[in-house]
């Protein structure tokens with residue numbers, strides 16, 4: 001026997017005026033399940049959602065995922081409850097060869113369905129737009145001229161991607177360049193992400209930052225780190241043979257620890273920094289070969305190919 005799907009809490013008399021109120025029954029089964037699911041998602045699941053809460057951008061992403069789950073869970077539960085109810089109540093009985101009654105539409109159900117789905121989709125559109133704007137591009141970068149810049153002092157860190165390595169340049173500390181990503185807590189960090197060969201993507205997982213690294217382009221992303229810890233950095237854009245090996249680990253230190261590291265590294269790398277091209281928001285990759293040769297000639301590195309000298313991995 002056929003039945004119409006009541007998409008909302010509206011009571012529907014699918015079995016005729018004298019039959020049970022199926023819509024109300026489905027609603028009463030669905031409501032406590034939906035409330036329970038949303039409470040579990042918000043109170044129990046949310047703190048464990050990726051990418052955690054190490055930075056402002058990470059917390060924002062965690063919040064967004066939780067909101068989407070809270071919206072989606074009641075919808076999914078409604079489909080499952082309706083499906084289960086139909087299987088139990090409206091299944092064909094043994095010996096019942098009859099066809100169900102013909103369907104002639106139901107204005108109330110149709111209007112409710114269109115209204116409810118439109119409201120949900122439009123509300124999520126507004127939510128998504130506000131979240132994208134208010135969280136400085138949501139960790140994906142805002143291109144070369146950000147529309148939303150956080151106030152206060154910012155540590156500038158240039159992320160230079162190349163096959164198959166990320167290097168980091170600190171223009172406020174003499175412009176030294178290192179393979180170690182070291183960041184302070186409690187300060188806005190401005191990543192200027194670029195590439196010197198093919199397209200890459202700078203993905204600092206725990207920070208909730210995943211910004212495209214394109215040659216000739218400066219992509220600006222902001223974040224503020226809440227607590228110290230290790231940061232996993234991966235390339236998130238297929239960039240050639242060793243794309244899968246393009247990862248390293250960074251670290252977030254207290255401000256004093258970061259300052260000490262930056263000053264020591266600036267001094268340690270002074271000779272190398274002098275051989276680098278001046279700090280710029282993008283780089284011409286054709287200069288890399290000459291730079292490599294200059295570094296070999298100056299005895300800074302053993303072999304051409306990589307324009308930065310090998311360094312010890314930073315241990316916090």
Ligand SMILES: [Cu+2]
Pocket residue numbers: 161162163164199200201235236237238239243246
């Ligand atoms: Cu890559």
